[in-house]
Amino acid sequence: MTDVDLHHFSPDEPLSEARPATRTLSVADRIRTALLSGEFEPGARLHEVRLSERLGVSRTPIRSALQSLASEGMLEYAPNRGYSVRRFSTAEIVDAYEIRAVMEALAARFAAERGLPEAERMAIERVLAEGDDILASQELGEDEKLAYSAVNTTFHEAIHSAARCRMVGDMIRMCHSVPHSSHRNVISFEHMDVRRRHDDHHRIYDAILACDAYRAEMLMREHVASVKTSLVRALSGRPMARRGR
Amino acid sequence: MTDVDLHHFSPDEPLSEARPATRTLSVADRIRTALLSGEFEPGARLHEVRLSERLGVSRTPIRSALQSLASEGMLEYAPNRGYSVRRFSTAEIVDAYEIRAVMEALAARFAAERGLPEAERMAIERVLAEGDDILASQELGEDEKLAYSAVNTTFHEAIHSAARCRMVGDMIRMCHSVPHSSHRNVISFEHMDVRRRHDDHHRIYDAILACDAYRAEMLMREHVASVKTSLVRALSGRPMARRGR
DNA sequence: GAGGCTTTCTTTGTATACATTGTAGCTTGA
DNA sequence: TCAAGCTACAATGTATACAAAGAAAGCCTC
Missing domain, CATH: 1.10.10.10 (Winged helix-like DNA-binding domain superfamily/Winged helix DNA-binding domain)
Structure with missing residues (x-):
């Protein structure tokens, strides 16, 4: 040779x-x-x-x-x-959110039950702080939106990793191959919506730290499922209902 | 040619x-x-x-x-x-039950929300009746155990089918490739356990028929997760705790 | 004698030729 | 004109030869 x-x-x-x-x-x-x-x-x-x-x-x-x-x-x-x-019907896309909701909720529960490893804890604390900073400004520019997307992705990935369950990771990954059904696609950047989702992140982190498996699961499930609701509204062309702040 | x-x-x-x-x-x-x-x-x-x-x-x-x-x-x-x-650790096998529990629960919820198609309704009524017959006898011989396994499988498959969601079906199928994590493997044939699980089936069917999505989901989740508990006991070699009847 | 290197062999990865299947267009008959 | 069947083509399925990577055995050096 x-x-x-x-x-x-x-x-x-x-x-x-x-x-x-x-x-x-x-x-x-x-x-x-x-x-x-x-x-x-x-x-x-x-x-x-x-x-x-x-x-x-x-x-x-x-x-x-x-x-x-x-x-x-x-x-x-x-x-x-x-x-x-593959063609994805609207129904399949919506279903994928539902599936991702229960799977990410399970991941959060596992993380709470098994304890948050140091690496994941640090990663989450870092992105929570970053998110706080980004949301400090009243308006979100393109840069802020991109930065918050990255924060969001890292937060969720840290929890998948903390779940220490390969199959859960595999299944969540499958959901991401459905268009619009990824946590990388943040549906709404309305300041109020982002604030609320970021607050969810804080609460989920608190629940996992406190080993409150039930609360971690429920919070995560609602956190993901709520995006489904926004998506359904967006797809049906109906505007979001206005709410007080 | x-x-x-x-x-x-x-x-x-x-x-x-x-x-x-x-x-x-x-x-x-x-x-x-x-x-x-x-x-x-x-x-x-x-x-x-x-x-x-x-x-x-x-x-x-x-x-x-x-x-x-x-x-x-x-x-x-x-x-x-x-x-x-692939090697499956005990932890992975147990996790697979947990995953199957939330996915089958989701399938039951979808079935309740979307309504039970006629074909699936008939299939379920048939296997519920068959199960009643099998459990009429006080002792279960090998034939009865085999027959009940088939009843069990058909019941669950009818619900997967009624969920009308391909991805849910795919994911449940993945759980079945984990050894001992299939509804085809009935863990315990203690008469009391089979009776209880069969009763679960009846209740799940009732909930789906009544379009009670929440109840269908919770019942199915507990139904599958309970088998996990039996499995963990069996794996750890500890005998089942004795209960009154 | 132990460790690292080289060589050889085994096994997988890729290219390509051929076989088989599906499809579209044409022909033919009613 | 239409439908059924045939024919030709195009695409996938399979076999096989060769390339490249990994594993193991032998050699050499220290």
Whole structure:
């Protein structure tokens, strides 16, 4: 073997970027990203040959990647007919919130029952403080919204991690493959709504710290389910009911 | 094409047996069955070449089937190292009950909210009556136990179906790939326990019929979670606490 | 003798050719 | 004109050969 392959160590491909070990994984990542960014129409067929030409690999890793994405729930598969972008009905999207609500609630309960590990406790305290800072200003600009989204994601991920249950994590991940059903998509940035959700975060943290499993579960369930309600209102075109502050 | 293939219509392969459309699916079925019946040791490596020789197909459908089973949670996969039978710790098995409890509870709630379709209503009434008959006798023989297992499975499946939510069904199915975490494995056949669980079934049915979503959810959750408690007792070797009747 | 390196072998990952299935368009007959 | 069937094409399913990564055995050095 005189021909050493240095591609993986070339400076333009930093090692820090965890590069998938196989083409299958790399292709799956690329297609997943494209799907989540809405690059393909719902219902569109994904032709193996075309994808293989476009991505510059053979059909084998393409097929393997498509199978992965189908098992993640992002694609539809029919034997001898191939893969197509899964269509999600409004009902399915709403259901996904309901499912995520009970699963995240379970995660919060597990975290409370099992105790919050130091790393997760610190992460949560940090994002709670960050959220407090962001919400100190009366109006949220684009930067603040982006920053709060990151805060929100980190908060939830810390709790999934604290649940110490792989299957719960897997299932919550499946919910995120449903469009609009991710905690990354904050539905409403109305200052009042964000404040309320941030206050939920504080209470959930308190409940977990106090090992109050029941309260942690109930708070998280309502926290996620409430977003469903906003979504349903948004989808039906009805404006939010006005409330006093 | 002078050579018409009639294999699929030959009398020795009845059409009624839904035969998988591809070798991949057929292989996946065979390996899944083998796994569930405990034919492979936990942690055992599944070599693609050996499987392909044993099952008489090439590596391609084997790989595809293994990938499926890994995504179902039955196998572990590591890039460049292949697939191995997933080990489930006691904690994971117990957690799977907890997850199944909240998911089946959600299914019961959906069924109550959405109304019980005629087909499912009839199926449930039939198995409730069958269960009543089986439990009429004071002692349960092997036949009765088998029959009651079937009744139990049908009851739960009817409710999953009535939930009309594919994702809920998928997630409950994932729980069944965890050993001992299936409603097919009835933990205790103590007459008192079976009676109680059968009574739960009646109440859950009543709640769903009455569109009492909250009660249906709570009853189902406790119904499934109670089996977890029995399992934990059985695993820890402690005998069941004796109770009055 | 122990540890690290090299070499070899085993096993998985990928490419490609071929087989099979599904589909669309055409032909043919009523 | 329409429908049924045939034909050709296009896409997926499978087999197989080769590439590359990992594991294990042997060698060398210290």
